[in-house]
Amino acid sequence: MTDVATGKQRQRSFVSAQQVAALAGVSRSAVSRTFTDGASVSESTRARVMEAAEALGYHVNHLARGLIHDQSNIVSLVVTDINTPYQARMIDALTSRLQRAEKVAMVINTSGQAESVEKALRQTLQYRADATIVLSGQPAGSLIQTCLNNGQHVIMVNRDDPVPGPDTIIVTNRTAAREAFAQLQAAGCRKIAVVASEVGTASVVTREQAFVAAATEAGVAVQVMRYGPTAYASGAEIARRLLAGADRPDGAFCVTDLLACGFMDTARNSFGLSIPEDLCVIGFDDIEQAGWSSFNLTTFRQPIEQIAERIVGLLQGPPPPSTRREPIRFQAELVWRNSVRGKPV
Amino acid sequence: MTDVATGKQRQRSFVSAQQVAALAGVSRSAVSRTFTDGASVSESTRARVMEAAEALGYHVNHLARGLIHDQSNIVSLVVTDINTPYQARMIDALTSRLQRAEKVAMVINTSGQAESVEKALRQTLQYRADATIVLSGQPAGSLIQTCLNNGQHVIMVNRDDPVPGPDTIIVTNRTAAREAFAQLQAAGCRKIAVVASEVGTASVVTREQAFVAAATEAGVAVQVMRYGPTAYASGAEIARRLLAGADRPDGAFCVTDLLACGFMDTARNSFGLSIPEDLCVIGFDDIEQAGWSSFNLTTFRQPIEQIAERIVGLLQGPPPPSTRREPIRFQAELVWRNSVRGKPV
DNA sequence: GGGAAACTTGCACAGCTGTGCAAACCTGTC
DNA sequence: GACAGGTTTGCACAGCTGTGCAAGTTTCCC
Numbered sequence: 001m002t003d004v005a006t007g008k009q010r011q012r013s014f015v016s017a018q019q020v021a022a023l024a025g026v027s028r029s030a031v032s033r034t035f036t037d038g039a040s041v042s043e044s045t046r047a048r049v050m051e052a053a054e055a056l057g058y059h060v061n062h063l064a065r066g067l068i069h070d071q072s073n074i075v076s077l078v079v080t081d082i083n084t085p086y087q088a089r090m091i092d093a094l095t096s097r098l099q100r101a102e103k104v105a106m107v108i109n110t111s112g113q114a115e116s117v118e119k120a121l122r123q124t125l126q127y128r129a130d131a132t133i134v135l136s137g138q139p140a141g142s143l144i145q146t147c148l149n150n151g152q153h154v155i156m157v158n159r160d161d162p163v164p165g166p167d168t169i170i171v172t173n174r175t176a177a178r179e180a181f182a183q184l185q186a187a188g189c190r191k192i193a194v195v196a197s198e199v200g201t202a203s204v205v206t207r208e209q210a211f212v213a214a215a216t217e218a219g220v221a222v223q224v225m226r227y228g229p230t231a232y233a234s235g236a237e238i239a240r241r242l243l244a245g246a247d248r249p250d251g252a253f254c255v256t257d258l259l260a261c262g263f264m265d266t267a268r269n270s271f272g273l274s275i276p277e278d279l280c281v282i283g284f285d286d287i288e289q290a291g292w293s294s295f296n297l298t299t300f301r302q303p304i305e306q307i308a309e310r311i312v313g314l315l316q317g318p319p320p321p322s323t324r325r326e327p328i329r330f331q332a333e334l335v336w337r338n339s340v341r342g343k344p345v
Numbered sequence: 346m347t348d349v350a351t352g353k354q355r356q357r358s359f360v361s362a363q364q365v366a367a368l369a370g371v372s373r374s375a376v377s378r379t380f381t382d383g384a385s386v387s388e389s390t391r392a393r394v395m396e397a398a399e400a401l402g403y404h405v406n407h408l409a410r411g412l413i414h415d416q417s418n419i420v421s422l423v424v425t426d427i428n429t430p431y432q433a434r435m436i437d438a439l440t441s442r443l444q445r446a447e448k449v450a451m452v453i454n455t456s457g458q459a460e461s462v463e464k465a466l467r468q469t470l471q472y473r474a475d476a477t478i479v480l481s482g483q484p485a486g487s488l489i490q491t492c493l494n495n496g497q498h499v500i501m502v503n504r505d506d507p508v509p510g511p512d513t514i515i516v517t518n519r520t521a522a523r524e525a526f527a528q529l530q531a532a533g534c535r536k537i538a539v540v541a542s543e544v545g546t547a548s549v550v551t552r553e554q555a556f557v558a559a560a561t562e563a564g565v566a567v568q569v570m571r572y573g574p575t576a577y578a579s580g581a582e583i584a585r586r587l588l589a590g591a592d593r594p595d596g597a598f599c600v601t602d603l604l605a606c607g608f609m610d611t612a613r614n615s616f617g618l619s620i621p622e623d624l625c626v627i628g629f630d631d632i633e634q635a636g637w638s639s640f641n642l643t644t645f646r647q648p649i650e651q652i653a654e655r656i657v658g659l660l661q662g663p664p665p666p667s668t669r670r671e672p673i674r675f676q677a678e679l680v681w682r683n684s685v686r687g688k689p690v
Numbered sequence: 691g692g693g694a695a696a697c698t699t700g701c702a703c704a705g706c707t708g709t710g711c712a713a714a715c716c717t718g719t720c
Numbered sequence: 721g722a723c724a725g726g727t728t729t730g731c732a733c734a735g736c737t738g739t740g741c742a743a744g745t746t747t748c749c750c
Binding site: 016017018028029031032033036039042060061063064065066067068069 | 735736737738739746
């Protein structure tokens with residue numbers, strides 16, 4: 001393969017504007033202007049440049065472009081448990097919208113050991129990402145601060161660190177959890193349990209606490225059981241422990257749909273219970289599986305599409321000042337299916 | 346905030362090596378060498394540099410670094426249907442391993458309209474990604490060719506375009522599908538159906554065809570039904586159509602676990618069938634839900650972790666020559682659960 | 691035809707880094 | 721103290737782009 005412009009033997013590698021310019025017989029500036037919106041190029045040279053670019057397979061080097069503007073158009077997504085239905089949907093929604101906004105998503109997986117999280121987050125800075133979207137509970141506040149200091153736009157989802165600077169998006173976990181209690185009580189549940197995990201993710205903890213608070217206010221005692229990670233297997237294990245006892249609960253609030261799935265499956269398959277007749281269950285998140293006919297889980301829907309829309313919207317403007325801002329709230333909507341007796345109140 | 350080095354008012358923005366050098370009282374080269382493996386710096390200046398870097402919050406600019414070396418350390422993942430359990434697991438496995446290998450993953454979501462796919466793939470090139478990993482059936486071969494021409498390392502997973510150049514990874518769909526037939530036959534199924542989608546993804550098509558071929562060889566007629574996308578709802582719809590007839594099938598090979606879940610749920614909940622007594626089901630992929638006790642689905646496990654390991658391994662070396670290479674094969678292992686009568690043969 | 695106005699184009703610099711090269715420095719030996 | 725050999729350091733250039741500025745070109749109007 002020979003380089004058309006220089007005549008030298010060309011390694012398979014990226015084409016530069018220089019080479020396009022040489023082939024088109026114009027200056028490099030003309031090439032640059034052809035690919036810059038709003039720059040002044042005559043129609044004829046633009047055409048020549050485009051033809052040459054096409055022929056050589058030229059693509060503007062965004063690394064160099066990012067060097068000049070203070071904008072890389074890279075947005076980094078800091079995520080744990082990507083293989084979880086909720087997170088996967090979030091990533092799907094975000095990446096497709098980011099693309100539509102001419103940005104590109106860099107995924108930082110914080111599932112590994114904490115030390116690697118720090119290294120990964122550093123990558124965000126090293127690639128001069130314009131923004132960091134934190135979907136994970138992991139990275140410490142101090143690391144977030146570093147991002148802010150470097151002028152990054154930081155958006156945190158479902159975390160409630162009281163740091164000034166980042167935009168914060170939260171779903172009304174508290175309200176929803178209280179509503180969950182009201183529904184279970186209306187369904188006539190006498191003995192209510194809260195199914196939670198041992199992982200102290202902000203939203204999960206909030207849901208548990210708010211539910212317990214609502215129960216306490218109503219003068220009802222509830223049994224809280226936490227176990228393992230926030231996953232199907234944990235819900236199953238909790239069911240095994242909770243339902244084996246003499247006075248088993250007849251209502252359960254699972255802080256996550258995944259926990260609910262494990263809980264329901266075990267309740268039915270290992271204990272022969274019918275849902276909702278013997279046991280009412282409410283979950284949270286409205287993951288796809290909640291709608292499957294074997295679960296038919298009553299749950300709270302997180303408006304993921306709207307959240308993603310809003311996040312990408314926030315990214316359009318210039319990064320905001322580093323003052324404390326009110327969190328942006330989204331309502332979690334009750335999705336009534338068939339895992340609770342009766343009708344919603 | 347005032348810049349320690351220059352004394353000027355500093356916009357919140359990224360720190361450059363120049364500023365670190367000024368603060369540390371050394372040349373910029375010294376800073377560069379401090380952050381370059383194997384470069385020659387005395388212990389004392391390294392310490393001074395590190396201190397200054399720490400104070401200012403310096404991070405090497407990978408955009409500029411990538412400009413010099415022909416290496417950005419960016420790997421782009423081209424993916425459809427991220428919110429699907431199989432893809433989500435793949436992304437999880439890949440991103441965490443890429444991070445460990447000091448690379449970073451850029452996710453290109455090709456779920457949108459085809460036109461956006463092309464634009465998205467162009468991003469891969471514009472950011473000078475070292476490699477492109479294609480997990481999606483979407484992008485046309487010609488686009489892939491462009492990546493190759495630019496010297497990118499392209500790795501395709503579960504596609505069988507006969508293009509020379511890319512590394513190809515395939516799971517032994519054919520073998521597994523034949524084994525599926527053998528198992529259903531051994532379980533005594535008389536009337537066997539294939540549950541598939543209308544989306545012509547390579548692996549899905551291969552599984553269907555190989556199964557049918559095996560049946561034909563054995564002189565058994567099977568009924569193939571394709572419907573909609575490769576999702577739960579499609580499996581459910583196919584069950585509704587297939588099981589309503591007079592002579593309903595008593596065995597089904599679902600080309601995907603998701604289809605299988607929908608199929609099973611509908612078979613049980615809408616038609617009152619018992620699995621495996623009335624109906625044997627085999628799936629493919631071994632997604633998490635296949636192991637849930639309400640499904641207990643016999644299926645074929647794709648060795649995702651090993652595949653990811655291998656992919657990242659391929660990325661370590663220099664990009665290979667653009668000759669046709671033999672695809673790298675992985676065995677899909679039968680996972681026997683309880684959706685087929687009897688024992689595996 | 692002439693001149694003003696608008697447009698186009700090339701030059702040269704900036705943005706941030708890595709690195710070859712030569713100069714400067716240090717260490718140790720005679 | 722001189723010198724050889726090794727280590728460290730700074731200079732200057734390269735890599736690819738965007739853009740202000742001035743020069744060149746076209747357009748248009750009188």
